[in-house]
Amino acid sequence: GQQLNQSPQSMFIQEGEDVSMNCTSSSIFNTWLWYKQDPGEGPVLLIALYKAGELTSNGRLTAQFGITRKDSFLNISASIPSDVGIYFCAGQGNYQLIWGAGTKLIIKP
Amino acid sequence: DTAVSQTPKYLVTQMGNDKSIKCEQNLGHDTMYWYKQDSKKFLKIMFSYNNKELIINETVPNRFSPKSPDKAHLNLHINSLELGDSAVYFCASSRSSYEQYFGPGTRLTVT
Numbered sequence: 001g002q003q004l005n006q007s008p009q010s011m012f013i014q015e016g017e018d019v020s021m022n023c024t025s026s027s028i029f030n031t032w033l034w035y036k037q038d039p040g041e042g043p044v045l046l047i048a049l050y051k052a053g054e055l056t057s058n059g060r061l062t063a064q065f066g067i068t069r070k071d072s073f074l075n076i077s078a079s080i081p082s083d084v085g086i087y088f089c090a091g092q093g094n095y096q097l098i099w100g101a102g103t104k105l106i107i108k109p
Numbered sequence: 110d111t112a113v114s115q116t117p118k119y120l121v122t123q124m125g126n127d128k129s130i131k132c133e134q135n136l137g138h139d140t141m142y143w144y145k146q147d148s149k150k151f152l153k154i155m156f157s158y159n160n161k162e163l164i165i166n167e168t169v170p171n172r173f174s175p176k177s178p179d180k181a182h183l184n185l186h187i188n189s190l191e192l193g194d195s196a197v198y199f200c201a202s203s204r205s206s207y208e209q210y211f212g213p214g215t216r217l218t219v220t
Contacts, residue, residue: 003151033208042113042199042211043152086150096165097209099152 006089006100012108019076021087021103029091029098032065032072037086037102046087047074081107112136113212115200121218122190130185130215132200140164141183142201142209143175152199158183159205187217195219 006023035043047058049065060077086104090097113134122128142157156175157165172188200212
């Protein structure tokens, strides 16, 4: 099935660093969603974006809906150990979400 | 209060058996979904139900059958389990086609 291009696939970061990840699509979406999955848990919705160009924050997280409606970005500022996990982007299609393959965030020891 | 719940959390069974996974949501949503997440963490939509009607049915084997007794429940029944069915299965729900909320997952291991 269709899948979004999400990058990077994984990231090793130091505590306190800022993190950026993005998703791109060949299709236009009206909604972009960002989820986080902790080990052994289901994905949890972090941010929902509904308008092209929209910039939305949730604590240290900031996400943007690309102006072309074909991409979205998620930034995490001043990362902390509990930020580790897998981050998924998803675009709202006609009847279903189209998912990225995930970005795995790992904190360097 | 649990929004989307699934049972069981873990399920270990032998090839050829039939098993069911249950899902319930108390969010008042009208659409529920089943996803399969493989070992590479890809999330693959399997089914969704809107007002007790199947509206998405991806190319999954017909050994998998969703059953929705009411708007708050969507169960997944699997016949003749195979080794390749081993995965984590997630239930999710949403209000129409808006953002989806996920359950904690059921880890199925077929031996």
